[in-house]
Amino acid sequence: MAWSTLLMRRAAPVRWRVPVATGLNASPIDWLRHTPMRTHAVTLDSMPAQSQLGNMSCEVDPYGLSSRPRSNETPAMALKRSLVPQSVYRRQLAARLKELRGATGLTLTEVATQLEVNQSSLSRIENGERGTTPILTRALLDLYGVTDEDQRADVLDLVRADKEQQKPWWRKYSTVLTPTRYDGYLALEAGATHLANYQPMLVPGLLQTEDYARTVITQMRNDLSQPQIEALVRVRMERQKSRLDGEAPAELWTILDEAVLRRTIGSAQVMRDQMRKLMEASEQPNITVQVLPFALGAHPGLYGPFVILTFAAPTPNLVWLENPKNSVYLESPSDVDNYATIFDQLRASALEPPKTRALTARISKELKE
Template sequence: MTTQQVAERLLISQPKISLLENGRRLAKPRDVRDLCGLYGVKDQRRVDHLMQLSRESGQQGWWNSYGDIPYGPYIGLEAEAASIRLYEPSVIPGLLQTSAYARAVIAGTIPHVTAEQAGARLQVRLRRQDRLGAPRDPLRLWAVLDESALRRVVGSRGVMREQLGHLTRLGAQPHITVQVLPHGVGAHPGVSGQFSLLEFADAADMSVVYLERFTSDVYLEKRSDVRLYRDMYAHLQARALSPDNTRHFIDEAINSYAGPE
């Protein structure tokens, strides 16, 4: 059906249908119910699920209270994800950062950031980590880190010692797996940069690949794209050190930061 035909059947305006389809207007539960009826959706569980999503879409996420956070859409996906597999080539991932390390990353990577902006980003980053310590259903996290993330001195040697010790403690938890990809493995599927693969508990929700960029992030949902990044991640995990060997590797890196600044 055309948007005009749908509008005529539901006794609403054609522009409203166009705005709903293009994501420029929130779909109210009644809109979802009427559209499902018109399109012949018979599965009541699916209808109920879509209507619940509609109700929740009108609620602002906790991160909106911190002002203009550029990666807000990603935080929304992260908050709903059941598991995340991420590869990071340059720094320790935000979910695994200490406060001191995160503060140094924000100060060093965002030109002309004000103290207020830096403070808001730091608070958001640390609050995102609540998912890892949730008493019920914590986020399942796999993290493959390039050796460069351990060798790059962010903040100071003392900050690095604290950060790597924190990384070791997190990696010992049953729902968090940390692996290091040493420089010696040579070329690998992650050389093109950072990516995260988010998967959700509800089978109706598509997996999403997130590519962080400085000005505009990229979200991939096509099955072929997701499948490609799953294969890439499997190769990264296979070539990375085992979790046990990773702990020994991190311990050696901690020792390398011993002594005065």
């Protein structure tokens, strides 16, 4: 879905157009609201009781799950908020399997009994915490009375796609990605069709130059060796090629605070190169860049940076909040809608893209060695 004429709902209309291919005449946040949303975070009711876990046996594993119940296990995710992102396909698969089971009226306990599988494993599959196998999926479809071949094929395709997404291009960098859950974000970003990014402090990774990225990573990750820093720089550059170029690039809408342009990262030359890249990127049909000027004063974005990721239906949209050690994503409709409203307000207050480019060029010329 492409962005076209901007229609502001909560503020005065923005009187400019983004030069993109034909598409829906809608706000860039309308695609956030039009996608059906469902919450897949784990709740206490969906987790098996410890007494149940203790009585389960996993000696026979006909479906290839290879699971062992853990009586002292703490849920990996909390209500409305998750620390462990699932792949886009796994989220779709989890929702579909739960929907099919719900249509039959069967409980997880009944399904586990009839198929002789671990109820804990089934619960984790339906919550998107783990993948499944084609063998178990076929057994579930048989039990749920799904006989339509196209419908069965669609579900099995999700199983295979999820497995393939567990072998991404960034796996070779796992030693430097995993500690901050960066690999989890990459999995989500890889499947997103639209990205709405607000950043008050730094240029977003998808728009950074190599030198800018190297300086930022060096200063923010003083626990890393130089080879590890270089590995993260390569990840950042590969992300840009993967998500913003090619036949099906993502739509990126970025809002920056003026402080991002004013803060010297590295050197004046690094900043000039970075601002040149921002201006060039903003001319691309799938990229929009706006700046919130200092003169605006206080605004709703003072809470901090965030990214809203939109996926093709029926995958629900989510918000990513990055932290040094425990980055999280929010996926409840109320959370996503709240951040969508904030983004609406920010883009209404920010400079139009032409004025943003003019300000960026002026600040670049003002830089002194």
